[in-house]
């Protein structure tokens with residue numbers, strides 16, 4: 001049982017959910033937003049961490065295009081900031097789970113990436129996150145780096161699935177890329193894995209956490225529509241080139257949990273089953289929000 005969980009980046013998608021999950025489990029939580037604790041400020045980080053805490057670093061520049069546009073800030077947060085958190089945890093004697101990403105992989109592979117596969121990121125986001133992984137484990141070899149992918153809440157958030165869900169209630173059409181493949185991950189399943197790792201029984205330093213299976217963004221969007229009874233053909237395929245986003249993205253970044261399950265993590269459920277559960281949850285506020 002985790003005594004206290006300290007969440008950095010607690011105002012973000014994963015941090016917000018983790019804080020709620022801690023409350024649901026009756027675990028004391030210190031949920032620190034960017035304003036309350038800037039992880040690029042090593043003194044600030046030290047002040048919040050005590051012995052026997054479980055620290056989960058959710059703070060990041062996680063917007064891939066924003067990272068590409070401002071590499072200095074991306075490295076300051078994703079690499080140096082992560083290192084600050086690791087040093088503070090090592091000094092205090094706290095446990096650390098540091099979140100990382102499938103974007104550390106190049107996308108050349110055509111079967112799910114496992115922990116032993118070579119990391120070769122394409123863009124600033126992935127490179128800065130990989131630098132963070134290395135810095136965290138150098139500062140604190142018994143920390144856990146948890147790579148996850150295509151995380152969604154499914155409701156109320158700004159994530160891909162929540163956005164598609166909002167569209168389902170309208171008569172609008174939307175585009176989704178059909179040449180990027182990944183493993184969608186329901187934030188609840190990620191949170192369950194974080195609490196499982198927090199129990200302290202798993203020794204492997206690098207772990208993968210994602211729902212089982214892989215799909216394109218188009219298949220994911222259409223699955224959301226299908227699940228909600230909307231016409232999936234309203235989602236039209238586009239290529240990554242047509243989508244014209246500034247930062248490069250791996251064409252294939254599905255994650256395998258094979259080695260992580262062997263290390264002791266509970267096997268993941270298929271992504272469609274997790275998606276169905278996510279979409280069965282009510283949207284906060286009781287009704288579908290209007291499209292932005």
Ligand SMILES: NC(=O)c1ccc[n+]([C@@H]2O[C@H](COP(=O)([O-])OP(=O)(O)OC[C@H]3O[C@@H](n4cnc5c(N)ncnc54)[C@H](OP(=O)(O)O)[C@@H]3O)[C@@H](O)[C@H]2O)c1
Nearest residue numbers: 009011012013014034038039059060062099101148150151
């Ligand atoms: N979402 C995904 O699909 C996904 C996939 C793979 C991996 N991950 C990883 O999962 C973790 C959590 O991602 P997320 O989806 O929750 O991202 P998010 O919603 O963008 O949240 C990141 C949070 O970090 C905060 N932050 C930024 N700079 C900070 C700083 N210097 N000090 C403290 N906090 C700072 C942000 O606050 P402000 O907005 O106020 O600046 C934001 O609340 C990240 O490590 C990300 O790389 C996410």
